[in-house]
Amino acid sequence: MALRRALGAAGRRGAQRLCSAAPGDTVFALSSGHGRCGVAVIRTSGPGSRGALHSLTGRPELPPPRVMALRRLRDPDTHETLDRGLVVWFPGPQSFTGEDCAELHVHGGPAVLSGVLRALGRLPGLRPAEPGEFTRRAFRRGKLDLTAAEGLGDLIHAETEAQRRQALRQVDGELGRLYGRWSETLTQALAHLEAYIDFGEDDAVEEEVLARVDAAVRALAQEIGTHLQDGRRGELLRGGVHAVIAGPPNVGKSSLLNLLCQRPAAIVSPVAGTTRDVVEVALNVGGYPLVLSDTAGLREATDPVEQEGVSRARERLKQADLVLAVLDAAAVPAEPAGLGAALGSLLPPKMPPCILVLNKADLLGGDGAALRGACAHGDPLPPAALVSCKTGEGLDRLLELLARQLARLCGDPLAGSPSLTRSRHSGHLGECAAELARYEPERRQDLAMAAERLRLARRHLGRITGHVGAEEVLDIIFRDFCVGK
Structure with missing residues (x-):
């Protein structure tokens, strides 16, 4: 009950500060499960993580990066000992979020957690994290794309062995790399086509360039079509x-x-x-x-x-x-x-x-x-x-x-190319395939319109990984994440 009240109060303070918080503010949250347990993990991320460690440990020096150190944790205001636990320092960009991060591995009793969370909440510049905010920050700093972030959410919620295997492949970036390769193919085809449009009349670009672009687009359309016809295995x-x-x-x-x-x-x-x-x-x-x-x-x-x-x-x-x-x-x-x-x-x-x-x-x-x-x-x-x-x-x-x-x-989640796991992916891929299907008719009529088809197809691929137009899907992706991840 004390822990619930502490988290509720911290959440209200965080909600009040959220609208006016600067982009470089520091967030904290309990990253392990709620309830009594032997060890609980509290995580911070942001520029205030270093100061938070100094304040709670009362020691000017930090432990070596990514090395656990035993420390006595004290309330910064009263200097009362809250717990003795392990602390880990992750200086950015070598951290999960890409920012300065710290972890406090403390005893998992409600009173200990309540005391440490209250102490963090009283430090200037710190606020409770929103659901999925650590992963969102990792995405913002390029530590992972949206498909990997979605895979991380799936891994957290995985209940069977097959779900875990599929989610791990996505977290490892296999799906993102596949779509990235397709995007690179489109980018190269688009660049060659636009070069031909701009310089073809001067004979600076050979006629064979168009044939190579056509072949690349046809091969990519076939590969995407096969990927879409997987019987919804991943979903x-x-x-x-x-x-x-x-x-x-x-x-x-x-x-x-x-x-x-x-x-x-x-x-x-x-x-x-x-x-x-x-x-x-x-x-x-x-x-x-x-x-x-x-x-x-x-x-x-x-x-x-x-x-x-x-x-x-x-x-x-x-x-x-x-x-x-x-x-x-x-x-x-x-x-x-x-x-x-x-x-x-x-x-x-x-x-x-x-x-x-x-x-x-x-x-x-x-x-x-x-x-x-x-x-x-x-x-x-x-x-x-x-x-x-x-x-x-x-x-x-x-x-x-x-x-x-x-x-x-x-299907076997470890066999073949990674599967589609969300209707969001299949929707954008379907639009991408539709644009590629329109390329060839446009190519015979107007090269500029054909180039626009490739540009739109590439945009749909970018929306899957978050490289283009990610804002409208961020809240949807991260709303089901637990606080602390």
Whole structure:
């Protein structure tokens, strides 16, 4: 509670000073997680970091750069000892933000943190950091581009191994370097084209220059087109694959949800039509993120509330990346053709990838061999699993099929070129590709207009990395960062 009050008071003071703060002001924040812990990290960034270390340690000399030193931390006003901890000095530009930075590694009790944060807040020129402000400062000083900053945010929020791997590639700058290379190609093509426009009549620039520009633009357009046609792998991995459990009433859809998440997330009842709304849970399956939704049973309902639930279920099916189609194993034919017909009557055509789940295997007794054979048949049936939500039979097989489908949808985050991770990237790349597609028709009519197409295409690439027109997206990118990063 004391820590919360201290942070609240510091935040109010920071908000009051934020509008009038100079560009070179110094910010501070708790960069480790809240709550009691063994060690907490408080970070400062800005020209006042050196003075803050002097004030809190009471010593004129600073420790060697990037070397931890044990220091007694004191309140600058009362000289009362606040804690004994480790301090680290990062002189700019060799720091995360590119500015002078300091870190205080203190004990993680609320009283210690409250005292140190209050002491920092009373130093002149220091104010609490806004969410993502350290990373924003790093971007401003060229320590990373916007794609790397976005990757850092993804890394902080990563919950699965695959998400971590993808985010690390982006933090390391692979996506930014790819777009930077494309931007350099456009810059060179534009320079050659403009040189031909300016000096071509004087024979100072050879005719072959235009052919080289045309070839470079065609190759780049093809490369960007391939990059855009990745099946949204990066976006699915970043946000999670949305899977919908669909089926008739009373076939065990809610029981399946509870079995997969190992807790009673949905109400289970023998009464058909119990589920009226969409119940959603997030899971980690094989290192991939899965957002699983239980929906109302698909049937012609008469009750108005159930009708709304069925309508929501059908709408969710249209948005799904993956469908778990659940049928009653005791009520379906035991041959592939019959199973295919039962599945076709349940789901509309042109559905996303599907896994067929035949539930209630515990009711089959010795009659399940034929159905197991049908499940293993393959085409025209989707991957299928015979399970019992009551006994857990077949769960391993279902998880194996789920992991296989998720890996196919998300791809290997370490293989090939880095994937698109945000709709912002795909939007600008789509505009870039559209400008490149307009280049060739313009090239035959007006070289100056063709050059403008290349200029606009390069601008869209620059907006992804932040080299052009970054202001309008900065707040959107950094608003989801935690304070202290």
